[in-house]
Amino acid sequence: MRKLSEDKLLTDYHCGQRDFTEVNLREAELFEAKLSGINLSRSNLESAYLPYANLTDAKLERSKLRGVQLANAKLLQVNLREADLSRANLSRTNLRHANLRGADLSGANLYAADLGYADLSNANLQRANLQNANLENAKLHQTKLQGANLFRARGADFSEAETDAITVFPDGHHNVD
Template sequence: MKNIISTGWNSWLKRRKESILLFDSIAAASEIAIMLNGQWDGCNGVIMAKCDEVAVDTATKLLEAAWCYQGASKAVLDRVATDEILRRYAMGERNFINANLRCAVLASAKLSEINLSYAKLSWADLSQANLSKADLTAADLSEANLSGTNLSKAYLMRANLTKADLQLADMRAANLSSANLSEVNLTDADLTGANLALADLRGANFHLCNLSGANLTGAKIIESDLAFALQ
């Protein structure tokens, strides 16, 4: 069911330009999508063909909820418990768009192909986790522990990885275009064939990092930082 919702979400975005609204609870988003004929994303987002702010304000007051447009910071999703993520994933759910997992401990978790786009994962412990082919588009992973994490073929476009620990991470063929990787620790990381076009890599630690075949077109790099990288 969640995969069907995710597919619908993506197809709507491709066909039309709608307003994307975020609410401070999953329940509120689900109810308001029904009340205002919107498209619920399975988490705390709702796509509206045309946003009537008066109607949204009225609905949120009835539900004692808060809302904002995507990209704003007023509506913060209640933090999702680690056990809940693992339980729902084990049941086949993969769509966790916008999930609030700040400081979550998911070390060694097997979460391949999970959709955590726009998720809040700052300071989270994802060390040794399997996130291969995961969708982390525009996710906030600032200062997260991703050491030894499998991120091969993961989608990290526009993700915020500022000061994240990526030492020994497997990032082969990962898409990191336009991602912020400033001051990250990439010691011994494998970025073979990764797409780093337009990424911000200033201040990154590339010691023994494998950049063979990586696309660095337009990337922001301090050339001296690449001295110890494997190319």
């Protein structure tokens, strides 16, 4: 995996390059970066700072994004299949139509995130904060929601998701077996 500076990434992107597969952008500072359609598959963006970034149609499949700051970002139709987003800040992020199949979002902050029509099948959202999130028509097949906070989340069918006694449901109740 080759190390890439923020400046080099932005310069190459603005010159038309879109494929940045397997690059190391750990702790990169890309506030408000406009990177629609970029391919960062299998890249390392751990602890990167990308609030308000536009990554619409980006490919981040199998990337490491642990602890990434993506609050208020635009991630429409992004491919995050099997990505590690554990402890990520995705509050108020637009993830409509995102592919999050098999992604690790454990402990992530998704407060007021828009996950409408997102595919969260087989994703790990254990201990994630999904308070006030939009889950309208989201796919939650075998999604792990143990210990997740779903208070005031809306639009989801949790019947195929995995929950436990400490999962907080949209109306504030917990599972009681």
